[in-house]
Amino acid sequence: MGWAIALHGGAGNIPLSLPPERREPREEALRHCLKIGVAALKAKRPPLDVVELVVRELENNPHFNAGRGSVLTTKGTVEMEACIMDGNKKCGAVSGLSTVVNAISLARLVMEKTPHIYLAFDGAEAFAREQGVETVDAGHFITQENVERLKQVIEANRVQIDYTQPMQKDVLEETPTNGDSQIGTVGCVAVDSHGNLATATSTGGFVNKMVGRIGDTPIIGAGTYANSLCAVSATGKGEAIIRATIARDVAALMEYKGLSLKEAAAYVIEECVPRGNAGLVAVSATGEVTMQFNTTGMFRACATEDGYTEIGIWPSPMQN
Amino acid sequence: MGGWAIAVHGGAGVDPNLPPQRQEEAKQLLTCCLNLGISALRSSLPAIDVVELVVRELEIDPLFNSGRGSALTAKGTAEMEASIMDGPRRRCGAVSGLTTVKNPISLARLVMEKSPHSYLAFSGAEEFARQQGVELVDNEYFITEENLGMLKLAKEANAIVFDYRIPAVGLESCSAGAGAMESVMQMNGLPISIYAPETVGCVVVDSQGRCAAATSTGGLMNKMSGRIGDSPLIGAGTYACDLCAVSCTGEGEAIIRATLARDVAAVMEYKGLGLQEAVNYVMKERLDEGKAGMIAVSRNGEVGYGFNTTGMFRGCATEDGFVEISFDNN
Numbered sequence: 172m173g174w175a176i177a178l179h180g181g182a183g184n185i186p187l188s189l190p191p192e193r194r195e196p197r198e199e200a201l202r203h204c205l206k207i208g209v210a211a212l213k214a215k216r217p218p219l220d221v222v223e224l225v226v227r228e229l230e231n232n233p234h235f236n237a238g239r240g241s242v243l244t245t246k247g248t249v250e251m252e253a254c255i256m257d258g259n260k261k262c263g264a265v266s267g268l269s270t271v272v273n274a275i276s277l278a279r280l281v282m283e284k285t286p287h288i289y290l291a292f293d294g295a296e297a298f299a300r301e302q303g304v305e306t307v308d309a310g311h312f313i314t315q316e317n318v319e320r321l322k323q324v325i326e327a328n329r330v331q332i333d334y335t336q337p338m339q340k341d342v343l344e345e346t347p348t349n350g351d352s353q354i355g356t357v358g359c360v361a362v363d364s365h366g367n368l369a370t371a372t373s374t375g376g377f378v379n380k381m382v383g384r385i386g387d388t389p390i391i392g393a394g395t396y397a398n399s400l401c402a403v404s405a406t407g408k409g410e411a412i413i414r415a416t417i418a419r420d421v422a423a424l425m426e427y428k429g430l431s432l433k434e435a436a437a438y439v440i441e442e443c444v445p446r447g448n449a450g451l452v453a454v455s456a457t458g459e460v461t462m463q464f465n466t467t468g469m470f471r472a473c474a475t476e477d478g479y480t481e482i483g484i485w486p487s488p489m490q491n
Numbered sequence: 492m493g494g495w496a497i498a499v500h501g502g503a504g505v506d507p508n509l510p511p512q513r514q515e516e517a518k519q520l521l522t523c524c525l526n527l528g529i530s531a532l533r534s535s536l537p538a539i540d541v542v543e544l545v546v547r548e549l550e551i552d553p554l555f556n557s558g559r560g561s562a563l564t565a566k567g568t569a570e571m572e573a574s575i576m577d578g579p580r581r582r583c584g585a586v587s588g589l590t591t592v593k594n595p596i597s598l599a600r601l602v603m604e605k606s607p608h609s610y611l612a613f614s615g616a617e618e619f620a621r622q623q624g625v626e627l628v629d630n631e632y633f634i635t636e637e638n639l640g641m642l643k644l645a646k647e648a649n650a651i652v653f654d655y656r657i658p659a660v661g662l663e664s665c666s667a668g669a670g671a672m673e674s675v676m677q678m679n680g681l682p683i684s685i686y687a688p689e690t691v692g693c694v695v696v697d698s699q700g701r702c703a704a705a706t707s708t709g710g711l712m713n714k715m716s717g718r719i720g721d722s723p724l725i726g727a728g729t730y731a732c733d734l735c736a737v738s739c740t741g742e743g744e745a746i747i748r749a750t751l752a753r754d755v756a757a758v759m760e761y762k763g764l765g766l767q768e769a770v771n772y773v774m775k776e777r778l779d780e781g782k783a784g785m786i787a788v789s790r791n792g793e794v795g796y797g798f799n800t801t802g803m804f805r806g807c808a809t810e811d812g813f814v815e816i817s818f819d820n821n
Contacts, residue, residue, distance in 0.1 A: 260748040260779075266719075267613060287718045288744045292588060292613040294717010377608075383615015384608045385587075392726040392750035410609045414581040416726040419750045420757065427761035 173476025174212040174363045175460040178204055178225055180235045180470030181355010182406045182450025185484055187467070194484065197470055200232045201482050205472040208359065212476075218361040218369035218402075219257050219279075226253070226275040226371040229357035235470075237357040238273060239312050241375020243321040244382050249312040251375050252291075252388050253278045254395040258368035258402065258456070264389035267292035270306040271299045275373045278389075280304065289389060312375075324379045355470065356388060358395070358404030358452060364476065366456035370395055370402035370418075377409065387412035392419035400425050400456055401432055407449030407466060415443040421453055433461045440465050494792040494810030495532040495698045499524050499545055501555040502689030503741040503784025505802030505818045514818070516554055521806040521816050524548050528695065529808055538695040538703035538736070539577045539600075546573070546596040546705045549691040553635050555804070556689035558594060561633050561709020563642045564716045569633035571709050572723040573599045574610075578702035578731035578790070585723040588613035593626040596707045599723070601625065610723065633709070645713040689804065690722055692729070692738030692786065698810070700790040702736035704729045704752070711743065721746035726753035734759050735766060737787045741800060745781020749773070755787055767795040774799055 180197060208225040212218075230238025230253075241249045253274035256262035263282025266289070268274050280302050281290050290298050299306055356374035372395045374388045386409030387394035394405045396418030403418040412418075417439055424435035432455040440449060440463045450464025452471060462471045462481070472482040481487065499521060528545045536544075550558025561569040573595035574585035584603025587610075592598050601623050602611050611619050620627060690708035706729045708722040720743030721728035728739045730752035737752040746752075754777050758769040766789040774785070774797040784798025786805060794807045806816040 262748060264719075285715065286744070287715065288747050289719040289724075290715065290717045291719055292717055294715055297717070298715065381606060381608060381611060381615055382618065383611045383613055385585075385610040385612055386608075390610075390724055390726070391747050392724075392753055396750070410607075413609050413725050414583055416730075416750065416753045419726060419753055423754070423757040423761060427758060 172364060172366070172458045174361070175454045175458045175473070175475040176205070176208045176212060176221065176359065176361040177452035177454060177460045177462055177471065177473035178208065178229070178357070178359040179404065179406055179450065179452045179462070180229060180357050182464040182466045182469035183355050184447065184466060185468035185470070187485060189484070197234050198482060198484070200229070200234055201470060201472040204228050205474055205480070205482065208361065209474050212361060212363060215363070218363050218367050219255070221361045222359040222369045222371035223255060223275055223279055225359040226357060226373050227273045229359070230273050230275060230373050233314050235357045236355050236375045237373040240314050240317065241312050242378040243313065243317050244384075245325070245379050246382055247318070247321060248382070249309060249375055250382065251312070251373070252385065253371070253373035254389045254391065255279050255282060255371040256369065256391065256395055256397040256402070258366070258397050258399050260398055262288055262391055264289040264391065265291065265295045266385050266389050267383070268295055268299070269309045270296060272305040272307055272311070275371050277302070277304055288391070291385070320378055356394070356406040358406060360402040360404050360452050360454045362402065362454040362456060362458060364458070368397050368399070368402040368454065368456060370397045370404045372404045387417075392416045394418060396422060398422050401453055403451055403453040405449055405451040406469065407444070411444045411448040415439070417444065417449060417451060421451065425455070432459045436461045436463045493700070495696060496788045496792045496794040496807070496809040497525065497528045497532060497541065497693070497695045498786035498788060498794050498796060498805065498807035499528065499549070499691070499693045500738065500740055500784065500786045500796075501549065501691050501804030503798045503803040504782060504800035505804065517804050517818060518816055520549070520552055520554050521804060524693070525806040525808055525814070525816065528693065532695070532697060535698065538697040538701045539575070541695045541697065542693045542703045542705035543575060543596055543600055545693040546691060546707050547594045550594050550596060550707055555691045556709045557691045557707040559633050560635050560638065562712040562714070563634065563638050563709070565713050566716055567634075567639065567642060568630050568716070569709055570716060571595045571633070571707070572719060573705070573707035574723040574725060574729040575599045575603060575705040576703065576725060576729050576731040576736070577603070578733055578736055581732050583609050583725045585610040585725060586612065586616045587719050587723045588717070589616055589620070590630045591617060591627045592620045593628050593632070596705050598623070598625055609725070612719075638712070641712055690728070690740040692740060694731070694736040694738050694786050694788045696736065696788040696790055696792060702731045702734070702788060702790055704731040704736035704738045706738045706740075721751070726750045728752060730756055732756050733790060735787055735789045737785055739783055739785040740803070741783025741798070742781045745778055746783050749777040749779070749781065751777060751783060751785065755785070766793045770795045770797040
């Protein structure tokens, strides 16, 4: 038993042909975030602090679909959501943020400073101002890449996971210039050597989503969940993750069927969501870690106290 | 087993000193809605249609906390939310932050069937409502004198009030109030007064074994604008799959943390428990200190319910003739 941490920058149809100039900054970001997360755990910071600080870092990085770099709604605006939960099942969630620099930190404030779990839209923005969190002009979050991406998708007239490839319903060739939406929801899970667990997930959602659309990220049990057994953060097609209550089911399988963390995660990813729809990272109270996905790839990184480290995008040779 | 089954609820947590007139009104409404559901089932309407039409009926009646008669936000407005789930393919739809949509549950259904998403909220949801041409009304339509009065009391008591009719000042004089004083409930660690929320819901299994669930609410009295509770969250307040359908009511935050509705199904699926066993298990093991209740049906035509509050407004019926309308503890 020891500490463990895993983080992700989104699962989806990340093409193997991803050019280096798009791959490297993201790998570097994963490496950096893993490093700061590990340092925090080594410094005995509580997992709740660790997951928040890692996700803040990912939110601030424009290469991922959270905070700055969030994908755009159909109106060209940014609506961010996030969720944080600890092993005692304390949790906080926010949706519909447009000016809050770090959605995950606002989610934590909802958890700690209100009698509620979930605040959204105007009410959440008002709360942010009351709390004095950092807010900026909505334009801050919008990147040229995402403006382009939205345009392409609108032209192609389809909603997609913020990854390049159009959904299978059409047989058209992949739009060549489309090889750009290799970004996704971000998340982090961590456990310390005492078995304290925490998870945090943050996202801008779907490219071209309807204004007001809420995905799996802020829904406890869908994209985010933690209890005394494990902490889970999921990514992928929100609607599928909601219906399969992915994050909760990993924990439920461990509890009700006695599966191990890896077995539970594998079962959920393989049996409970259609192929190409989801990925997750998870840690258990006993210091195990797993990262699984049924998509082409998932930006991910993990480390455990006994020295294991992994940073990857596509399935590694060891992965089943 | 087999055959259809239906259950409806109008909230968990009932004052034992509830005025008789109130009891009568509640019973009548539950009976009416139950009968509506039963006729629909007898005419072979699918489960998903039945839960929607029953909840619509509950929404337009000002008695319970949904649609008209919704609890009010701190600003004195109604902000409604709802969700619906169809067991066979676990399709789902949810809405939050509605202020002009006469029947939130129907908009939730439209989200499920007519949008590429599962959950729409606030102005985006209202815009979708306009596009879909659903019936819209002014926010005033949802606001009742009674609830305005309750809001005032809640503000005076500076507490979040579960939508219930007990005035805060009379707290000492009623037994539920006395219970409340003793076990001052904490929500997310902050003290609040206990009052019974009257979220509404309906679960149905039709004669083909298809399950569906629907839940609708105005939320907590004096809530912060923008606060979302358990009712629109799939897995928390509402859930349906091949095995069963569940609708919960009570302390929203506790229900969310417990992923209460999903857990009933998970326990049936992963532990092989029967419906009522699963309900009992989840009520006992999952709620920690939370106060809540639920109704559930299984694909085998069983109906079940559970609550750890003082009573729950409920009605249930099965094809073989069983009917129960009640609100006290057994």
